[in-house]
Amino acid sequence: MASPPPGIALFRPSISSPRRHPERPSTAASGIYENPKPLRAFATDPPDEILSTSHPRQYSLDKRSELLFSTEHLKTIFDDPSLLHRFTSFLSQSRPSAVPILVYYLDAVKALKALGYSNGIAESLEPIRGFDFTLTTSAPSTNPDLEEKAQLAFDALVREDLPAYITHTYIQTVSLSIQRRITGTLPAHLQEASEGLCEVFCLTDPSRPDNPIVFASEEFNKTTQYGMGYIIGRNCRFLQGPKTNQYSVRRIRENVERGVEHCEVFLNYRRDGSPFMNLLMTSPLKDSRGVIRYFIGAQVDVSGLVKECSDMESLKRLVIKTNAKGEDAAEPEEAAALVDEFTELTKMLNNQELDTVRQWGGKMHKGSQEEVSGHSNIKDGNWNKPRLLINSTSPDGFRDAARGSGKLSGIFENYLLVRPYPSLRILFASPSLRVPGILQSPFMNKIGGSQRVRDELTQALADCRGVTARVRWVSKSDVEGYHRWIHCTPLLGSNGAVGVWMIVIVDEEVSQSREKRSRVAPPIDPKYGRSIPFMDTKEQNVKDFGECEEAG
Known part of the structure; x- marks a missing residue:
């Protein structure tokens, strides 16, 4: 073994017995520790109040990626009206082709909720003395075929539309950061972290077999850790890894084959095996005759946004919920708010159905006086007028903010x-x-x-x-x-x-670019x-x- 550098001692702890340093004098011989006095305890904590050392949960981008694109994430969105409103507004403005499957799923769930309400009423029927047919309860009604169809519709939303919504959300954040980075208006404490934010590019040649990379920026090398000699001549798939979403890979491939611009957020891997969340744009480059000659690929590492759940309230709630479950697996069921079947059903009613309920609901149970007079609360007062909601996340406001979204054109x-x-x-x-x-x-x-x-x-x-x-x-x-x-x-x-x-x-x-230039x-x-x-x-x-x- 090579000798250590001057002034550096090798430390080899022994397993069998402690080794006394040969140059260190014996403390017993010097009398330093002869007849030592016992130390007095100044403070004593009760054993039952001593907290064990807690180890912080180790963060994993692989697991966070799975959570980001999971069915639980979309369920979290559907469980909150404000989050669902943002999601459905995005689909109606940027992905109108996905609206039919969304409506199909919501109507299927509504039918299942109605079935559950029907079963709840049937189960609550009590036997009546003298009527033998009431002594037995009816079997609950089920519709496995409808349940399967609802699940398939939900899976389609998770597979295709949730990733598009996530990509759109990060585009809004990244586009503003890039604009401020280029124009020099980014806060000073963020400038160093934004180095290379708008410099990770590669150019591919679709006329060659496997559409290989022909040019790449230096930041592409730094981000991926692959040298130029390895990158040039290869397809970008070498960045894929064990947790890369194959549906994302399919969408990228299909849009390249169609020759259209596409954006995707998915997990990639560096040369050392470490993952990073990649916001990718692929855009065709056409000559003057409209023929596609090359594809430009632009990447932005959004791993930090995913870790901090930035601008993704639904992911933040899901992470908190997941961590809470991990820390307390025996969470009592009483902690979750239990609602009856009818409450679940009413959540699914649309405006037309709500208007019908407002007009005709409870008519069989109205008092005889109301029926004779012809006046009821249905036509008096404000009971049947829906509340008007005006906020910044209304569809029109969303349309303005999302104009040009669904693609990375908002960034580049x-x-x-x-x-x-x-x-x-x-x-x-x-x-x-x-x-x-x-x-x-x-x-x-x-x-x-x-x-x-x-x-x-x-x-x-x-x-x-x-x-x-x-x-x-x-x-x-x-x-x-x-x-x-x-x-x-x-x-x-x-x-x-x-x-x-x-x-x-x-x-x-x-604020600067729209100044009126009168000349x-x-x-x-x-x-x-x-x-x-x-x-x-x-x-x-x-x-x-x-x-x-x-x-x-």
């Missing part, structure tokens, strides 16, 4: 893929930026404003350095332009050279045949960005 709504320096021509554009003539046009033709900013941006792209900049975005129709933020990330090949730039474009905060229409200069071009007074350079764009 505007992006370009640009050739490396010196070309810097736009290869592909997101659907929101696909205007005639943008493909193959010079990227720098879109950048106006200070010449210093243009020079520094060009130099950073030439040096293959990631860069974030606030620029003035110009076009043919707006030569003055308006401020936007661009976040440029290089995607590298197996040789380490830049193959393409992924440029995410973010508008300024709403007089510029005069027409016959020399140019259009409005007088932009002039940088500092550099005294005239630049007609419209002509440059046409030239590109």
